[in-house]
Amino acid sequence: MRSSKPADPAATTADPRPEGVTIVLLQDVLDAPELGIRLLHGDAAARTLPLHRACTTDMPDPTRYVSAGSLVFTGLVWRRAPEDSEAFVAHLARAGVAAVAAGEALFGEVPADVVDACARHGLPLLAVPDDVPFSSVIEFLTRRWSGARMDRLQTGLARQRRLLAAFADGHALDELLARVCREFDVPAWLFTATGTLVAGRDTIGEPVIDACCAIALTAPRLPAETADGHTVLPVGAALRDRTTAWFLVLGAGAARSEDCVDAFTELATVAALERVRREDRLRAVWDTA
Known part of the structure; x- marks a missing residue:
């Protein structure tokens, strides 16, 4: 007789993975x-x-x-x-x-x-x-992980196409950020390197902003996490000149979900386009002046 008794095989649960989230359990x-x-x-x-x-x-x-x-x-x-x-x-x-x-x-x-x-x-x-x-x-x-990676890639490409289409249709960056925040139930903010808020509707304290800006300016690579668990993502080629870059900050704990980080990384691509568009608009004003 075996001394190790298996757990109750009937104690199964419904699949906890949200639709579109690809992980191996x-x-x-x-x-x-x-x-x-x-x-x-x-x-x-x-x-x-x-x-x-x-x-x-x-x-x-x-x-x-x-x-x-x-x-x-x-x-x-x-x-x-x-x-x-x-x-x-x-x-x-x-x-x-x-x-x-x-x-x-x-x-x-x-x-x-x-x-x-x-x-x-x-x-x-x-x-x-x-x-x-x-x-x-x-x-x-290994087969399951490979399939999950492919699913994540396809899901990410589809999400990015939707975000780019909405951006091209004139939807504001703040609206697109709020949409992704609702999808993953995670607060997020878009900042300049000096802590100026570009987009984001949730409340965030000054100490958190200071900590995120410090990480954005000094971390050897991005994404990076603050001591209290906020995740800082680069927007575009942020590592070239961080002092004038934008950064996307995710609420504490968001980095534990790869799908969540992927979604906000795709949003960061759209934010990079908005940043270039604003710079072009400002340059045109200067030329006109």
């Missing part, structure tokens, strides 16, 4: 019948965790070989005694991995102490059948 791995992977520990929320990459390791201290948001595959070779499980899982939890996928080939099952350690650290645990190589699961994920 832990549920996608569980839903693949050809893999036969089971959830040994994890609640309904665990099934909706996004997976950003896959890592394979059997080092007792896996910290150097894993990264945050990854699904970690392990054959349990590191386990020489039950107490080894606590140390291994604790390392993974501190690294911020999304979940662990343990192979059943070595012990014929995932030992109960591994399940218990994952439960203590709140780390979702999957069981990979002994006849399913890790390479097959990673190939499955």
